[in-house]
Amino acid sequence: MATWLRKCISTALLVSALCIHEYAVVTGAAAVECKFEHEDYCKCKLPDGHELDLTPLKDIPAFLDPTAAYTWSPCGDVLDFPGTACSAGVAACQFADSNRYSIGTIASVSVVMDDSRNPITFNLSYTGGTEDRQALIQAFCTDVFPGSLSFEKEEPQLTYNLMLASSTVCKVTVVTSPISGGSIVLIVFFASLFLYLSIGVIYMHAAKEAVGMQKIPNYAFWSTLPGYIKAGLGLIFPCCGSTSKEGYSDIDGK
Structure with missing residues (x-):
């Protein structure tokens, strides 16, 4: 007995x-969507329970690339330019021809993790800008805080590709449900x-x-x-x- x-x-x-092992294993897919909850655009959660948290960047008014042509605020409005297209509800802004153009709204953001790269990158996509302008920000891990934003290219037309290098991207944590x-x-x-x-x-x-x-x-x-x-x-x-x-x-x- x-x-x-x-x-x-x-x-x-x-x-x-x-069962626990099967739950814990990450699929290893090249692109995995990171979903926001409760309209908190500082945090997004991956299907395996990990979370990207950009909250430490919340107190930074906006990132400015070296050309002074692009600004980006990860967690809120770009409020530096009231009365222009870059005001309430706008996350990324372009300065060109003495004008300000929105290149993406906060509510339009979507995040995809790309683990085919080394280091792993998070692609933040913004739409709804002036005259259908869009922004694609590739965020990757470095040892610098808060980090730096740089313009890479415009491809395709009216889609502005930028790079974010920040230690905040390194801190992907497990969230227990x-x-x-x-x-x-x-x-x-x-x-x-x-x-x-x-x-x-x-x-x-x-x-x-x-x-x-x-x-x-x-x-x-x-x-x-x-x-x-x-x-x-x-x-x-x-x-x-x-x-x-x-x-x-x-x-x-x-």
Whole structure:
């Protein structure tokens, strides 16, 4: 009996370990979407539970590239230029021909992690700018804080590619999610089952001097339960089980 119980417990632990391993493994896909929650554009979460958090950059009014032609605010409005296209709701701005142009709104941002590169990069895309202007910012990890923003190229037309090098991008952390209701039910069920078997086996062995399978609490009931279930299913679904009515009487006594 003890050997049988140890085998059951070992099997359950092995299955649990395999499930946890499968959950923890990252797929390794080249491009993975990082989703924002609750309109917090400083944080986005990857499918495996990791989170990119740009909150440390929130107190920086805006990034300015060396040409002074592009500004970007990762967590809020570019408010440096009220009364122009680069005002409330705008995350990235272009200065050209003595004018200010929006190259992307905050609400339009989408983030994709590209793990095919070394170091891993996060591509932040902004749309909804002046005359359909767009911004694509490639953010990658360096040891510099807050980092630097630089213009790379305009490709395709009206799409402005910039690079962000910042130590903030390095700090991708794991976010733990609350345990779901179903998980709690399963944990309580298997914990109760374990206690039921453990305490029952000890009691049957010590108080009843039971041996072998008789150590299982209520063994007579559990050993006959499958037969009762089979008989019940046979009556409910005669096409799928036994159709024999041996041991049963018709209601009218015939």
